[in-house]
Amino acid sequence: MSVYLNGRFLPLGEAKVSVLDRGFLFGDGVYEVVPVYSNKPFRLDDHLRRLQRSLDGIRLANPHTIAEWRERILQLIALQDFADQSVYVQVTRGTPGEGQPPRDHVFPQATPPTVFLFAQPLVTATPAQKAAGVCAVSAVDNRWLRGDIKAISLLANVLLRQRAIDADCAETVMLRDGFLTEGSASNIFVVKDGVLRTPPASNLMLTGITHDVVLELAAAHGIPHEVRAIPEAEVRAADELWMTSSTREILAIVKLDGVPVGAGAPGPLARRMDALYQTFKQEVMRA
Ligand code: PMP
DSSP, rough: OEEETTEEEEEEEGGGOOTTOOOHHHOOOEEEEEETOOOOOOEHHHHHHHHHHHHHHOOOOOOOOHHHHHHHHHHHHTTOOOOEEEEEEEEOOOOOOSSSSSSSSSSSSSSOEEEEEEEOOOOOHHHHHHHHHHEEEEEEEOSSSOTTTTTTHHHHHHHHHHHHHHTTEEEEEEEEETTTEEEESEEEEEEEETEEEOOOOOOSSSSOOHHHHHHHHHHHOOOEEEEEEOOOOHHHOOOOOEETTTEEEEEEEEEEETTTTTSSOOOOHHHHHHHHHHHHHHHHHHO
16 A cells, blocks of 8 residues: 655555654644545545644644645545545654754744655445444543644544444534534534534534535525534434534434434435435536
């Protein structure tokens, strides 16, 4: 497998980073995951814009222009022998050079960032998961207050996601101060009486590219939708609950904390939105 590291494409086994890299020591970096269908990246510019916002959020200069990122990502995609990919993009604050403290919280001087890209086969929800839906658990959102930054320091998300896996579920739905924020690795939508709802963008959550596409599709197809704060009671009383992400796409949550959501099966709006999303994806990819 070919990966990209700091200006070079090379086999995975030859890609080496210093143990003093700030990504390794501090989790000091940001990332993106771009879905690729039939060798075409989906919504790449949106991902690159979000990468810029994450870099701004951690005060790290973007090492590349949009055109340079595009070129590197397209080259990486072309080097893989599978067509549907999940491209991972990571930028860390790099490895402090000679004469600088090897480990110090303070930003190092004149240190080039570490840029790492790799692709893996895209694993979307299985047909069985789509047909039956998945279960989720809820938890208090105990992450830091900058969920809008796609930071590589994901310890809280890792622990939260594992709670779902330990309960044989797919996702953990997070609540902060009695309101829905997002999933441990997804955004969450609630449907009640035919109205689609999701919380507004804020520092407390990552605004997903998929989340934005879903809202665009809702607007384009006249599906009533509201972007507003969602109290826990509305999550628990939902007719439908969905998780969305670049890799999961739109996936119905049919049980929350062991309690059926609505009828306990993927609802009509989830099925409709999934169909709209699949059609939209195909149209974009053909263009
Ligand atoms: N929130 C979090 C915490 C995530 O990790 C993800 C997945 N990257 C999302 C939301 C969904 O974002 P996207 O639709 O861009 O994949």
